[in-house]
Amino acid sequence: MPMGAVAARDLAYGYGGAEMLGRFFMPEGQGERPGILVLHGAHGLDGFILSRAECLAGFGHAVLAVDLWGGRELISDPAAIGPRLGAFAGHRDMWMGRIEAARAALIAQPGVDNSRIGALGYCFGGTGVLEFARKGGALKGVVSFHGGLDMVEDDWSGQAGASVLVCTGAADPMARQEDRLRVEAGMSAANVAWETNLYGGAKHAFTEPDRPGQPPFAGFDARAERRSWAAMRKFFQDVLA
Template sequence: MLNPGYLAATAVTLTLALQAPATLAELQTKTMDYEVNGETYTGYMAWDDEAEHQQPGVLVVHEWWGHNEFAREQAEKLAASGYTAFALDMYGSGKQADHPDTAGEFAREATRDLDQTAERFRKAMELLQNHDSVDPDRIAAQGYCFGGSVVLNMARMGMDLDGVVSYHGSLSSPIQAEAGEISARVQVYTGGADPMVPAEQVAGLVEEMHNAQVDLTLVSFPGVQHSFTNPGADRIAEKFDMPVGYNEDAARRAWQGTLSFYEEIFAE
């Protein structure tokens, strides 16, 4: 069912407080190397080892810059909020871009063959599901920029996920959602002033998900640019003259909405 609250951020009031974080002593992290088709990838697991029961798992898919500190920080924030999180690697060990041209090359290679993309994602999901702290039947995924488009495409491909969250990700895709094929609920956060995700993409996603009978919540923040969740976006904008920018209010509201979303879907 299409959520009527997608129309504008101004129509959405999020009043839920952040869940109380776990203490630092309980937070565990581990860098993990794994293989997909003979190639090595490096991910990052974060969890609370004092949790009394198995926790839901959340996959974190990085921006087009690659698996970096920002992605790991998101995994740690999720672990502090009661989830086991795995910041996966879509490019391969050591592949981090320091220039938009390189980032674009990496992103195109990782998504040129969507079956290959799905295989990389699925392997990371299996690692998360097999972690001792995780309830394998409660899994979600969230992604940023490039990663936002990846998690949406994994939902479109029918991956067995409870929900996906896309932050400033591309909303268009060569894959079109079909009724009855998507099990995940979908949440999208986008910037109203993001030229990389124009209004026609937003309208196209709403129509696509409506036709596929997918439970969609879409929030568009007026005047907000691309990469609004990443505090490093302002430095990138200045260095490369790119239309990106951090927005503290939008980032906070998106995070609060995400935690509320997970609390709801994992309680079902």
């Protein structure tokens, strides 16, 4: 639960003719706040993501829960997930452009310190924050919770100095060892300040409540969820200080 009082409101923004409807959370009180973007996974900007964003705001951050799909669309049909992810992976300028539009919307809000902006993402959102940092997104740091490392490209030479925390499960087929090592090598070659937390036995989507019809490669893991959340808190306390 949030530690302090938080005001919340919808925040509309757009990119390339698409209209997005994020949710902005701001702690009550005076002074500029560091900002955090929270990117959802394949299912869209649902109650789980909104609750995580509100909780982060309760710790003193200005938070924008990002609407990546547009129109606050939620995807419940598993058959629709693959084509949607493929459409974004196949049009990375659009994918990154929507994240940048969210960043611009966040830093335009009164009381947000635009020199201290981070991002975290879940599942496809975790992939997105890594790609955004890799491509030079103007962020201090990013955290990926069980992101698909198989979709993260190798060349980090265009990154702009963001620190990186990867929280991933050892039993996640979307983050196999070869992809994890490949991504880590790319970050090391570009002198990125990175760290990986690897949770033994944890599957994909280990932070999220189990859903009806969930695939066997995904599942909630209480220990990994608890430890990754604590690691994220410490990471942002450091890089957004």
